[in-house]
Amino acid sequence: MTKTISAIALVRRAAVLAGGLLLSFNVLAADPAVPLQQSGTDIADRGSLQRGAQLFMNYCAGCHSLQYLRYSRMADDLGLTEEEVMENLNLTGADYGHHIVSSMPASHAEGWFGQPPPDLTLVVRSKIGGPDWVYTFLKSFYQDEEAALGWNNGVFPNVSMPNPLWEMQGLQRPVLGEIDEETGEPRIESLEMAHPGKLSEAEFDRVARDITAFLEYAAEPAALKRQSIGVWVILFLVFFTFLAWLLKKEYWRDVH
Numbered sequence: 001m002t003k004t005i006s007a008i009a010l011v012r013r014a015a016v017l018a019g020g021l022l023l024s025f026n027v028l029a030a031d032p033a034v035p036l037q038q039s040g041t042d043i044a045d046r047g048s049l050q051r052g053a054q055l056f057m058n059y060c061a062g063c064h065s066l067q068y069l070r071y072s073r074m075a076d077d078l079g080l081t082e083e084e085v086m087e088n089l090n091l092t093g094a095d096y097g098h099h100i101v102s103s104m105p106a107s108h109a110e111g112w113f114g115q116p117p118p119d120l121t122l123v124v125r126s127k128i129g130g131p132d133w134v135y136t137f138l139k140s141f142y143q144d145e146e147a148a149l150g151w152n153n154g155v156f157p158n159v160s161m162p163n164p165l166w167e168m169q170g171l172q173r174p175v176l177g178e179i180d181e182e183t184g185e186p187r188i189e190s191l192e193m194a195h196p197g198k199l200s201e202a203e204f205d206r207v208a209r210d211i212t213a214f215l216e217y218a219a220e221p222a223a224l225k226r227q228s229i230g231v232w233v234i235l236f237l238v239f240f241t242f243l244a245w246l247l248k249k250e251y252w253r254d255v256h
Helices: 007-019 021-030 046-059 071-078 082-089 106-113 131-139 201-219 222-255
Strands: 066-070 141-143 151-153 170-179 186-196
Touching (some): 046 082, 046 201, 066 071, 066 201
Parallel strands (some): 141 170
Antiparallel strands (some): 141 151
16 A cells, blocks of 8 residues: 655654654664664554554563553554454453453463463563564564473573564574684574474564564553644644744744
């Protein structure tokens, strides 16, 4: 579908880039050991957020919660009705006004995984790299016969969880390089596809991007309103600058 970029959309993108500048500096300063892929998320893309919400509820919410986000708030922000949320996104039977909590009992989770799966409401804000870290993490699972659950992750080594998206992505295996002097183990140079999944690489990239965008929204729902207000603030400043320029010309006309 062809997307027409209006003047307001351009201003919005400029505001997003400016808002993420400090985060970019932090990422460069931290110099993460694992190269992060660009997520390309856009929380102003409501369709992406809606797809991400559906994917999260179907593949992630069985273990992970979003305990600081309510179903009702999500519906308002994502343009969904109460019926749509309760029928398609609420898989635990919780009330419409309740927080999004996992259906997995904490005692069972601790027995299966060693500890309860973490809440993911603030995961994007808690990681250096933000959405890029989450996006790369979702794409970096690989099979590891030595791991307890048979899975490992290039971004988060020894992660104690399986790959919930493996049927869509496929099964990856690591391409090993030289021995790391610090760990004494071979470095992972890259990941290659051993058995393709149901989706193509481009289709799975969109899946990972949509989930990341939804988690980016969940970490700060107010960002949607702040960006929409910011657009009008910038437009006002541009208009005010133009008026100030006209006033300056009028004053200096008499001087000359």
